[in-house]
Amino acid sequence: xxxxxxxxxxxxxxxxxxxxxxxxxxxxxxxxxxxxxxxxxxxxxxxxxxxxxxxxxxxxxxxxxxxxxxxxxxxxxxxxxxxxxxxxxxxxxxxxxxxxxxxxxxxxxxxxxxxxxxxxxxxxxxxxxxxxxxxxxxxxxxxxxxxxxxxxxxxxxxxxxxxxxxxxxxxxxxxxxxxxxxxxxxxxxxxxxxxxxxxxxxxxxxxxxxxxxxxxxxxxxxxxxxxxxxxxxxxxxxxxxxxxxxxxxxxxxxxxxxxxxxxxxxxxxxxxxxxxxxxxxxxxxxxxxxxxxxxxxxxxxxxxxxxxxxxxxxxxxxxxxxxxxxxxxxxxxxxxxxxxxxxxxxxxxxxxxxxxxxxxxxxxxxxxxxxxxxxxxxxxxxxxxxxxxxxxxxxxxxxxxxxx
Ligand SMILES: [Zn+2]
Numbered sequence: 001x002x003x004x005x006x007x008x009x010x011x012x013x014x015x016x017x018x019x020x021x022x023x024x025x026x027x028x029x030x031x032x033x034x035x036x037x038x039x040x041x042x043x044x045x046x047x048x049x050x051x052x053x054x055x056x057x058x059x060x061x062x063x064x065x066x067x068x069x070x071x072x073x074x075x076x077x078x079x080x081x082x083x084x085x086x087x088x089x090x091x092x093x094x095x096x097x098x099x100x101x102x103x104x105x106x107x108x109x110x111x112x113x114x115x116x117x118x119x120x121x122x123x124x125x126x127x128x129x130x131x132x133x134x135x136x137x138x139x140x141x142x143x144x145x146x147x148x149x150x151x152x153x154x155x156x157x158x159x160x161x162x163x164x165x166x167x168x169x170x171x172x173x174x175x176x177x178x179x180x181x182x183x184x185x186x187x188x189x190x191x192x193x194x195x196x197x198x199x200x201x202x203x204x205x206x207x208x209x210x211x212x213x214x215x216x217x218x219x220x221x222x223x224x225x226x227x228x229x230x231x232x233x234x235x236x237x238x239x240x241x242x243x244x245x246x247x248x249x250x251x252x253x254x255x256x257x258x259x260x261x262x263x264x265x266x267x268x269x270x271x272x273x274x275x276x277x278x279x280x281x282x283x284x285x286x287x288x289x290x291x292x293x294x295x296x297x298x299x300x301x302x303x304x305x306x307x308x309x310x311x312x313x314x315x316x317x318x319x320x321x322x323x324x325x326x327x328x329x330x331x332x333x334x335x336x337x338x339x340x341x342x343x344x345x346x347x348x349x350x351x352x353x354x355x356x357x358x359x360x361x362x363x364x365x366x367x368x369x370x371x372x373x374x375x376x377x378x379x380x381x382x383x384x385x386x387x388x389x390x391x392x393x394x395x396x397x398x399x400x401x402x403x404x
Pocket of ligand 1: 342349
C-alpha cells in the first residue's frame with residue numbers, strides 16, 4: 001500500500017487570456033515539474049462537485065475529500081465562520097453577518113456601514129457574550145462583513161434572518177421556521193437587542209463618526225446553518241490524514257474531518273505564501289501519515305484580482321516548489337488538481353473543469369505531456385471531484401476487491 005499526497009491548487013483553472021495570445025495562465029507559465037509528472041502519469045479533467053456547477057472552495061474540498069456537499073453543506077454561515085477563523089464545532093449554529101447602519105426607528109440606512117472595517121474587530125469582541133447559557137461569538141471579516149456563531153444546547157438552524165436585504169426596510173425580528181427553532185429564535189432576539197444597545201453606546205462608533213464613517217450600530221444576520229458532523233476521514237477511508245493549508249476555511253473543513261492540521265506563519269494563503277515550506281512539510285508528513293492534503297491558495301487570489309500575469313508568476317513559483325515531488329512520487333501516489341476555476345477574465349469562480357494529474361511509479365500513462373486545461377483534456381480521465389478519493393484509493397492499492 002502506498003501513501004497519498006493530494007495537492008489542491010485553489011482557483012487553478014482558467015480561460016484564454018488575450019495577454020497570453022489566448023492561452024491560460026497555466027498554459028503560458030513555465031512549469032517543467034508539473035509537465036514532467038503529467039508525462040509520467042494519468043491525466044484528465046476534473047469537474048468540481050458536478051458538471052456545470054460553479055463550486056466554492058468549501059463545497060469542492062468537501063467533495064474532493066469524499067463528503068457529499070448536498071448532505072453536509074447546510075448553508076454558507078458555518079463555512080464563512082470557519083473562513084474567518086472561528087473554531088466552529090459540530091452542532092454550532094452559524095450566520096453570515098454584516099455590520100450595518102440603522103436609524104433610531106430601526107430602519108436600515110446602510111446595509112454595509114460604509115463598507116468600512118474600522119473598529120469592527122473591537123465591536124465584534126464587545127458583542128461576543130453568553131446569554132441564557134448560549135455562547136455568542138462574533139468575528140469581523142473584510143469591510144463590513146462578519147460571522148456570528150451560537151454555541152450551546154438545543155439550538156436549531158430553523159430560524160429566519162434579521163437582515164431585511166435592502167436599505168430603507170426595518171431590521172427584522174428573528175422568527176422560528178419550525179417548532180424546533182423556537183428556543184433559538186427567542187434567545188437570538190434577546191441577544192440582538194443586547195448587542196444593539198452595546199453597539200450604539202460603544203466608543204468605537206464615536207470614533208467611526210469622528211472619521212466621517214457611518215456607525216456600525218447593527219449586526220444584520222442571515223443564512224443560518226448548523227456546523228455539520230463529518231464522518232471521521234480516518235474511519236471513512238482507513239487513512240491517517242494530515243492537512244497543510246494556510247486558509248482557515250480549508251483547515252476548518254479538514255479539522256471537522258478529523259485531520260491533523262500542520263501550518264506555520266509563512267503559509268499565509270496569499271500569493272506570497274511559502275510554497276516550498278508547504279511542500280517540504282507535506283513530504284515530511286507523508287512518512288507519518290497515509291494521506292496528506294495540501295491547499296495552495298495563491299492562484300485563486302490572482303484570478304479574483306483579474307491578474308493573469310500574477311497568476312502565471314504564482315503558478316511558476318508553485319512549480320518550482322514541486323521539484324521535490326518527482327523522487328517522492330515513486331513510493332507514493334501524487335495527485336495535483338484544482339478545486340475550481342477562477343478565470344482572470346471573470347474575476348470569480350466558474351463552472352469550467354480543472355486539470356488533474358495522478359502519478360505513482362508503475363501507473364498507467366496516457367499521451368499527455370503537459371499539465372494545463374488544454375493538454376490535460378487529451379488525457380484518459382473525466383472525473384468528478386466526488387470520485388477522486390475512490391481513484392486515489394485504487395492507485396495506492398488500498399481498495400478492496402468488489403466481488404470474487
Ligand atoms: Zn475564490
